Every structure is written in C-alpha cells, then in structure tokens.
Amino acid sequence: MSRVPLLTPETAPQAAKPFLENALKTSGFIPNLLAVLANAPAALETYVTVSGLNAKAELSLADREVVQLIAATTHGCDFCVAGHTAVARNKAKLPEAVIEALRQLGELPDARYETLAAFTREVIATRGDVSDAGFEAFRGAGYTDGQALEVILGVSLATLCNFANVFARTPLNPELAQYRWEKPAS
Template identity: 30%
Template sequence: MRRLQALDPADAPGKSRELLSDIVARHGEVGDMVATMAHSPALLQGYLDFSRAMKRVKIPRPLSEKISLAVQEWIGCAMCLSAHTEAAQAAGLSEADIAMARQGTSTDAREAALIALAVRVLAEPSSITDEDMAELRALGWNDRVIAEIVGLVSLNLLTGAFNLLIGLEPQEIS
C-alpha cells in the first residue's frame, strides 16, 4: 500500500517543481520514487546530487551492481532489488552472479571481500578493524574504492529505506 503519493511536477513545491521539470525536459518522464521524493525539496535535491556524484566512482559497474544487490537484499527493498537485478543483467552479470551477490558474496575473492565490506558498512560499521582494511589493501583495493563503498552503501540505504517507507512496490513501475 502506498503511504505517500508521487507528485506531478505542477503540484510539487517550488524547488522540487523546478527539479522535476528539468528531469522531464531531459528524460521525458520522472520515476515514481523521484516524484515522491518531491514532497521534500531538500531530499530530492540531495538525492539527485548524490546519485550524480556516485556515478563517478571507480568501482566497475558490474561490481557496483553486485554491491547494490547485496545491500538491497539486506535492506529488503523489493523495488530496488528489481531495479538492480535489471541493471546487473544489463551490465553482463549472469543469474549465478546475481544470486551470489544477493547472498553477499562472489566467486572472485577480491570482489567478495569488497561486497562483504559493503554489507558490514550497512549492518555493523563499528566492527570494521584495521586488519580488515589491511586485507582489502592486500587484495589490491585502494583507498578511493574503499571510501566509495560508504557512498554506494549510503545511496542504496537512502533509496531502499525511502521506497520501503512510502510503500513502493515493483509492480508499480510505469
């Protein structure tokens, strides 16, 4: 059941109206989640800026999707899982890769370590130790990628928690 309704750009508050109108002009439509975020101009602006910024991460797209799948599985957002499954397929991941990512792992040890870190950042960040960081570096992950995990997890938490809060379900995709 929807708890908050999506806004038409014309009905959105000031800054949100501008942001939604710009999205419509560039892409032809606004997604349901974004149109619902428009209730809060600050949230909508923050999400759009953060989402744009996270597109510049150095994490390869297939691995980024694996991380998103692992995090969304933990959060429990069916809408996000559906979207990231489609994105993972478009990035060339197999059904086995997708299933393993949803379990928080990968057949590749380097990737598995980064995916596990992402889940820990979400679920128990205080448990991450100096030894964990040293292990990631020993596997060849640099500080930029390690730092970007926090951003990727945070973006996934924002979208997953928002969709769960508003009651957005996959069958509502237009």
C-alpha cells in the first residue's frame, strides 16, 4: 500500500490533472508513479519535462534504458525496474539476455552495453566523480563527452523516480505485473 494517495484526474490538484489525463490518453492507464507524483504537481511536471528532454538525448533508446535499469536496480526501485523492463523489451528491443543481466545485477553479454552500465554504476556510486579510467573506457566504447553528460541526465531523472517510488512504496500497476522484479539475493 502506498504511503501517499494515488491520485486520479478527479482527485489531483488542478496543476497535476493535465499530466494524468495525458498519461491515461497515451498509455491507457495512469502509471502509479505519476499518481504518486501528482501529490506534488511541481514534481510531476519535473518528471514529465525531464523525461521529454531525456528522450531528445543522443543516446539511443536502448542506451537510455540501460541507464534507467542500472539506476533502478542500484536504487532498489522495483516499480521502475518493472516499467523500464517493459520499455526495454517492447520499445527499445534490447536483447533479452541484456535485460535479464540488468535485472539480475550481472555482467552484460554485450561489451558496449556493459561499458555503459559500468560507467552508469560509477556515476551513481561516486556521485559523478568518475575515474579517468572509467571515463576513458566509456569513450573507448564509442560514446561521446556529451553522452557522458546524458548519462548523468538519465541518472538524475531516475533518481527522482526511484526515490519517490521507494519513499511512497508505490504499488505496481496490474499492467506492469508481468515485469515484476525483486532484488536478487547477494
């Protein structure tokens, strides 16, 4: 059960209603993350705005989903792991072996994705103070300086979502149930 109300277009503050209505129109349901964020319309608007900006990044959708899944698993956000698993499978078309490795906190079977994952983990662990070796490995995999900053953009977006969901104890929507995730035992 959520610690905060899951708001609907009927119960949300006026400033949050258009965002919830748009989600319902485009997705056919309101992801509970948005229903939680609607309690703070500025947080919901930040999520929608930054998501839109992140979508314009030079990183491919598949790369952005690697970043999102690394952040969500690192932060222990079961809701975001489920949601991004759905996107990774259905829209980004990431290989299933890559998705499963991300979900199981394992090494990725694709060298370029593994380099991106390692860089993202280091960004999170060091709060951006990535080692020269980590940055050079990222560049060596064909990523650009701008894409390094886009990883940080993705991590910042993920942090808002992951922390909000963990704080709120956001329940998984039935539409995402098939993508349910539990952190693997260490």
